[in-house]
Amino acid sequence: MISSRHGQLLPGRERRAVRAGARTLAVSAIVLAAAVVTSPAYAETVGDDKRDDGDDPGASISTLEVIGVFGVIPIAAFALIWLVVSLPSMMRGPRYRPGQNWTAQSQWIGAPGAEVSSGGGAYDTPALGKGAPALSGRVLETEPPATPGDGGGTSARW
């Protein structure tokens, strides 16, 4: 402001000096004002025996307690969270993932001697029942006799 008002009257060197002085004055005024405003906050902190109301440090805790509070409790909390997260999948048992090793026992559902019962139905005829002899009687007329090696199917990979 000063330099702009006297820009035409003062030479360059003097104008710069005036500007620097004004800046120094402003900065020190701000610092001083801040110190004055905040000074009550520092008034009570000088000396160990001066404390605020209700500021009770209490008895100091032992090393064991420190380890317990800052070591054991957080680790226990981590362990608990991990358990809660992974317990459902552990209960669910093994889960297949493609490309993963498969070491589970082989299973045959509907194996010979332990067929899955169909629970009765329209097709539960003697000819189709378990352990029944090859088709006989009238049923033979409608279905060709089964010859071994006449089966079909398909192969696939994933």
Next chain:
Amino acid sequence: MGPVLAGEAFSERQRGEIIRAIQLGQRASGVQFSVYVGAAEGPPRPYAMRRHAELGASAPDSVLVFVDPAARNLEIVSGARARRWVNDRAAGLAAATMTSAFAAGNLAGGIASGINVLAEHARHPQSLHTG
């Protein structure tokens, strides 16, 4: 959890899902379904056919779904009479259904829905000529 799958291949619930699919398929189509999940010894196709033959008297009416998760191999073996209802095209369709589920990691669900597809194709009018 880990990479090692020891013990049972399926949980009780998954096993129940497969058994239910077998029962429903059997009831709906008259074809007996059998599911083998495990490793093949030697070439998979002959091994699966040997397993199918082990079904004995019910083998001609049976369809064996042979799943080898370690080798990522699937074999569907249909007996001579079962093939009338489960033709090879239906088996191929069921195989596609199963392998797409297997590739997503859904072994039990893939087997169950594959059996559903097979049973759906094997559904046929009953002609017993008993009258």
